Amino acid sequence: VTLRLFFRLIGAVLCLLAIAMFAVDFLAGNVVERNYLSHFRSELTGRARLLDKASGSDLARMDGARMRSLARAAGGRVTLVDPGGVVLLDSEAEPARMENHRNRPEIAEALAGRDGHAIRHSHTLATDFLYVAIPVSSGALRLAVPLAEVRRQVNSLRLRMLAATALAFLPALAVAAWFSRRLSARVSDIIGFAGELAKGNFGARPLPAGGGHLGLLSGKLNETGENLRRTVAQLDREHAELERLERIRKDFVINVSHELRTPLASIQGYTETLLDGAIDDPDHNLRFLRIIRHNAERLGRLTADLLTLSRVELGRQNFEFAEYEPDELLSEAIDTLRPLAAKKSVAILYAPLPGGPNVYCDPEAVHEIVINLLDNAIKYTPEGGSVTVGAHQSRPGEVEFFVRDTGSGIPSEDLPRLFERFYRVDKGRSRELGGTGLGLAIVKHLVKAQGGEVRVESEPQRGSTFLFTLPAPGESGGAGASTDLTRSST
Numbered sequence: 001v002t003l004r005l006f007f008r009l010i011g012a013v014l015c016l017l018a019i020a021m022f023a024v025d026f027l028a029g030n031v032v033e034r035n036y037l038s039h040f041r042s043e044l045t046g047r048a049r050l051l052d053k054a055s056g057s058d059l060a061r062m063d064g065a066r067m068r069s070l071a072r073a074a075g076g077r078v079t080l081v082d083p084g085g086v087v088l089l090d091s092e093a094e095p096a097r098m099e100n101h102r103n104r105p106e107i108a109e110a111l112a113g114r115d116g117h118a119i120r121h122s123h124t125l126a127t128d129f130l131y132v133a134i135p136v137s138s139g140a141l142r143l144a145v146p147l148a149e150v151r152r153q154v155n156s157l158r159l160r161m162l163a164a165t166a167l168a169f170l171p172a173l174a175v176a177a178w179f180s181r182r183l184s185a186r187v188s189d190i191i192g193f194a195g196e197l198a199k200g201n202f203g204a205r206p207l208p209a210g211g212g213h214l215g216l217l218s219g220k221l222n223e224t225g226e227n228l229r230r231t232v233a234q235l236d237r238e239h240a241e242l243e244r245l246e247r248i249r250k251d252f253v254i255n256v257s258h259e260l261r262t263p264l265a266s267i268q269g270y271t272e273t274l275l276d277g278a279i280d281d282p283d284h285n286l287r288f289l290r291i292i293r294h295n296a297e298r299l300g301r302l303t304a305d306l307l308t309l310s311r312v313e314l315g316r317q318n319f320e321f322a323e324y325e326p327d328e329l330l331s332e333a334i335d336t337l338r339p340l341a342a343k344k345s346v347a348i349l350y351a352p353l354p355g356g357p358n359v360y361c362d363p364e365a366v367h368e369i370v371i372n373l374l375d376n377a378i379k380y381t382p383e384g385g386s387v388t389v390g391a392h393q394s395r396p397g398e399v400e401f402f403v404r405d406t407g408s409g410i411p412s413e414d415l416p417r418l419f420e421r422f423y424r425v426d427k428g429r430s431r432e433l434g435g436t437g438l439g440l441a442i443v444k445h446l447v448k449a450q451g452g453e454v455r456v457e458s459e460p461q462r463g464s465t466f467l468f469t470l471p472a473p474g475e476s477g478g479a480g481a482s483t484d485l486t487r488s489s490t
C-alpha cells in the first residue's frame, strides 16, 4: 500500500513533467522554428543579393559552370527567371526543359519588385525546400535550400530545450520522492495502527502527533484506541465481576443443598427406624425422637436464616428507621441472651453510653445484629470467659458498637472471608454448636442496609472484637461521648 502511494506520487510528478515538456515543445518549439526560419530566410535573401552583386548585376550572361560554382558557394540551388517567368539559368537543371515559373509565389513576388519566399515540396527531390527570390535587373533570382537542414537544427534545439526542462524537473522529482516517502510512511503507520485496532489490539503504540490533516487523524485514532482500550478494560472488569458473582451463586446453591440434606437425611432415617419397630423399643424411641426434633430445629434455623438473608440481600426487608439511644438497643439484646451466657458461665460486661448521640436505624435489624454477634461471642468463648459490649461515638455523625470476647479468636487468614455465606473457621464445631454459618453474612447485610460498616479484629487465643457503625445524624460530639464506663453484670 505504501509503495503504491509512493509510485502514484512519483507517477503524478512524471505526468506533470510530460505535460510540461509537451507544452514547452509546443509553445517554444513553434516560436523557435518560426524565428529560425525567418532568420534563415533573411540570410538566404542576403546571399541572393550577394550573388547578384558578385555577378556584376549581369547574371543572364553568366555561363553554366560559373553559375554552378556560385551556387555551391551560396549553399543552394540558383535559378534565374526573366520577367516573363521563363527560366534563363538553373544550377541544377536544364533551363530549356523547365516550365514557366511565373506562377511560383516567390517568383511572382520578386517579378513584382519585392522579396518573395515560399516553402514547397519538391516532387523531383522528394523533400521540402525553402525558396527565396529577389528582383534583379534581368528578372528574378531565386535561391533554394532543402529544409531538412533547417529542421535538423531546429530539432536539435528543441531536444536541448526538452532536456533542460527535464533537468529543471529533477529537483522537483527529488522533493516529490522525499515528500511521498514521508507521506507514505505516515499513512502506512496510520493504516497499521487502524489495522491493530480492527484486530482488537488496543494496546498498540500510539501514533506520533504531527501537524496537518494526517496529524489530526493520528490524534483522533489515538483517542479512539484509548477509548476502546478503556471500554474493553471496563467490560473485562465487569465480566470478571459477573463471573465471580455467578461462582458465588453456584457455590451458594451447592452449600444450601448440602446444609439441608444432612438434617433431612437424619430425620428420614430415624423416622423410618421408628416406623420399622423402634417406636416400641423403650430404650431408644425417645432418643430417636429427640434427634429428629434436633434436626428439625436445625432445618428451621437454616430456612429462617436463608429467608432473612435473601430478604435483606434483595432489599425486600422493610426497615422502619427512627432515632434510638444506643443503650436502649443494646440492653434489649443483652437481656435476651443473658440466660444463654449464664448457662455457659460467660460474663457479659456492658458499658452504656450516658448522654451520647442517638443512632438512626431500624431497631429490629440492630437487635438481630447484636443477637448474632453476642451469640457467636458466647458460643466461641470457653467457660469463665467474658464478653464486653459497648458503643461510643467514633467520629461526628457516627456511633460504633462493639462486641468483644475472650474466646478462641480467629486466624488471620480466615478474617477476609468471615462475612461470606456459610464460611466457618471450623465447620464441625460450628454445626455442633447449632450454627448455620449465615449469621455474620446477615449481620454484614443488615449493617450495610442501614448505612454502616462492619469489621472484625481478632487474634487466635486472645479473643475477637466485632465492630459495626451506625449513623448518628442528630447531635455530634458531646462530653464523654467516647468514654465507656464498664459496668459488670452477669
Ligand SMILES: Nc1ncnc2c1ncn2[C@@H]1O[C@H](COP(=O)(O)OP(=O)(O)O)[C@@H](O)[C@H]1O
Pocket (backbone or CB within 6 Å): 372, 376, 377, 380, 405, 407, 408, 409, 410, 418, 423, 424, 425, 426, 430, 431, 434, 435, 436, 437, 438, 439, 440, 441, 464
Ligand atoms: N466471636 C467469635 N470468636 C471466634 N470465631 C468466631 C466468632 N464469631 C464468628 N466466628 C467464626 O465465624 C464463623 C461464622 O460465623 P457465623 O456466620 O455467625 O456462623 P455460625 O455462628 O453459624 O457458625 C463461625 O463459624 C466461627 O468460625
Ligand SMILES: [Mg+2]
Pocket (backbone or CB within 6 Å): 372, 375, 376, 435, 436, 437, 438, 439, 440
Ligand atoms: Mg453465628
